[in-house]
Amino acid sequence: MGARLTFDHAVxxxxxxxxxxxxxxKLGIHTVQGGRHESIGTYxxxxxxxxRYIEWIGIFDPKLLPPHQETHRYGLVDTLAGDGYVKGLSRIALRTEQIDELAAQLAAQGLEVIGPVDCSRRxxxxxxxxxxxxxxxxxxxGLPLPFFIQWDDSDEARRADLTANGTIADHARGPLALDYVAFTVRDLQETVSQWAKWLSLEAGEAVYDDYWKGKKQALHLGNFQLIFIEPDLEGLAWKxxxxxxxxPFLVGLNSGLDGVSEQYVEVHGSLYHLR
Structure with missing residues (x-):
């Protein structure tokens, strides 16, 4: 049994x-200003x-971005490096309380591992x-693995703090839950089998999805799903x-309410499934 993982956030x-x-x-979704990562030029x-959360990240000083070095190969810097970056979903983070055990577990499977690295933000x-x-x-x-995070504070302490300061609050659209993230891939079978092995997750059945015009399969992370789509015809996933x-190209937000209209909305280069 590997280190326990839960979904933390999408970048x-x-x-x-x-x-x-x-x-x-305008979509009925509550969002707050975060802060600055002063040492690397992002906010x-x-x-x-x-x-679970979405981190909307940008650059306030490109000169502070870390250089594109070997030590950042599997981080976010590769996406940020250069004169610009592509808007949209880039990576996801999974949360653990056993980050040292997880590092050893991934290294034992032949993966290159960097960290754990201490981080902070005011x-x-x-x-x-x-x-x-x-x-x-x-x-x-092909598809970059999630990166992994271990918070210093417990889930209970973080929830109480974030609720008290208004970061966790009701959404006008309803009691929304972030319940899946979907990825476009070129080889569904290989990607799902590798992620399932590396992350000790159970895979669902591979099926053909007429809406996305391609094969689809999910990995189960408790009541959260990582969905992989290999499109074979032109359509949104192919695009x-x-x-x-x-x-990642799609985030699912579920109100759990009956009679709510379902829609896909493009937000800064990626899709959000509101239902």
């Missing part, structure tokens, strides 16, 4: 994170669904947030695969 690159609260309010806004209210990050992968991988490669 979505935007030009101006400070615009996210007003933009998402964010945050949309929480209990402890919130606008002055509180210092601290966490550890772990990165892993292979040089020739995102051609434009952005093997990356």
């Amino acid at each position: 979505h690159f935007v030009d101006k994170p400070e615009h996210a609260p007003a933009e998402l309010a 964010n806004a945050l949309t929480y669904f209990d402890l 919130r606008p209210d002055g509180k210092l947030l601290q966490w550890k990050l772990l990165f892993a992968g292979l040089p020739d991988e 995102y695969l051609q434009a952005r490669g093997e990356r």
Whole structure:
């Protein structure tokens, strides 16, 4: 049995994170300003669904971005490096309370592992947030693996703090839950089998999806799903695969309410499934 993993957050690159609260309010989604990662030149806004969240990240000073070095191969810097970056979903983070055990588990399977690395960010209210990050992968991988996070505070303490300061709050659209992220891939069978093995997750049945025009399969992370789609005909999934490669392209938000209209909305280069 490997280290226990839960979904933590999705990283979505935007030009101006400070615009996210007003933009998402039009969809009935509560979002707050985050803070700055002063040492690497990035800043964010945050949309929480209990402890799962979306990080809307942008650059405030390109000169502070870490150089594109071997030590950042499996981090986010590869996406940020250069004169610009592609807007949209980029990576997901999985949460663990056993990050050292997880590092050993991934290394034992032949993956290159970087970390755990100590990180921190000071919130606008002055509180210092601290966490550890772990990165892993292979040089020739297609879809980048999630990165892994271990927060210094417990889930209970974080939930109470984030609720008290208004970061976790009701959404005008209803009691939304972030319940899946979907990825475009070029080889469904290989990707799902590798992720299932590396992350000790159970895979569902592979099926053909007429809406996405391709094969689809899910990995189960408790009541959360990682969905992989290998499109074989031109359509939305094909478009995102051609434009952005093997990356997350879709986030599912579920109100759990009967009679709610279902829609796919494009937000800064990626799709959000509202239902």
